Amino acid sequence: MRERLIALFVGLTVAVLALSGIPRAYAVADLVHVNEQSKAERSADLIAVVIGERASSRGAVTEASLAPLLDSAESIEYVAPGGTVTRAGTAAQRPSPDDISVSREVPGGGRVTLWRSGDVVEEGVSDAVLPMVLLALALLIAAALVGSVLARRLSRPFAELATVADDIGQGRFDVEVPHYAVPEAEAIGDALRRGAGRLDELVERERSLAVNASHELRTPIAALRLELEDLAMWPQTPPEVADELRGYIPELKRLSAAVTQYLDTARDQRRANNDFGA
Numbered sequence: 001m002r003e004r005l006i007a008l009f010v011g012l013t014v015a016v017l018a019l020s021g022i023p024r025a026y027a028v029a030d031l032v033h034v035n036e037q038s039k040a041e042r043s044a045d046l047i048a049v050v051i052g053e054r055a056s057s058r059g060a061v062t063e064a065s066l067a068p069l070l071d072s073a074e075s076i077e078y079v080a081p082g083g084t085v086t087r088a089g090t091a092a093q094r095p096s097p098d099d100i101s102v103s104r105e106v107p108g109g110g111r112v113t114l115w116r117s118g119d120v121v122e123e124g125v126s127d128a129v130l131p132m133v134l135l136a137l138a139l140l141i142a143a144a145l146v147g148s149v150l151a152r153r154l155s156r157p158f159a160e161l162a163t164v165a166d167d168i169g170q171g172r173f174d175v176e177v178p179h180y181a182v183p184e185a186e187a188i189g190d191a192l193r194r195g196a197g198r199l200d201e202l203v204e205r206e207r208s209l210a211v212n213a214s215h216e217l218r219t220p221i222a223a224l225r226l227e228l229e230d231l232a233m234w235p236q237t238p239p240e241v242a243d244e245l246r247g248y249i250p251e252l253k254r255l256s257a258a259v260t261q262y263l264d265t266a267r268d269q270r271r272a273n274n275d276f277g278a
Contacts, residue, residue: 003151005154013139032128036120036121043114047076055110074115078110089115
């Protein structure tokens, strides 16, 4: 029962975290992508202005002049009005489809395209989502601990009631049944109290009836045995009848011994119950 309660509590926590955390993780990822897109657009605007100023002053636009304008995860391609292509940056290689791409017209002619590596976006998403994951793990651990404590508190009354029921099953009808604040456990406790009381009365009534019956049988059996012995030894009794009567005497002795044994057992049982109650 305890394991099921813990599993249920943790399962509910996982469901709540999944319903709230997964949409939030997607929202955070979109926000990071939007921020990186904005950074790329601002960088492209700035680079387009710088290239336009350099071209208007008849300065050459080279890879060396473009490299200082870029971050480590950016690359750029400048197409001059005459069609000359100049590339710079880490992705002077082939850009990835996951990269952020921004194009701007250069004042005075030409076009510049800026790529921002998709790895930067992934790192930003990871950095933003990691605290959420750690928080979720902490909440799961806390849920498991709280669930364990609650499960122990909820299952303890039923474990104690099981012990009480076992004692009642062994004949200890005067065992004390605790009271509980849990309504279900208290209802079971009330049923055990009533059942133990009824069983105690029933067993005591049957024991008293058996003892009384044994007392009532003991004297007639002894008298009957003596009568049979007298008849067997009476001179006027035919030998065949005397032998038949003597055959009944051992049976009566065994019956008398069984009654005596039952009375002794009942007496010992009553004494043991009195000692336990004391």
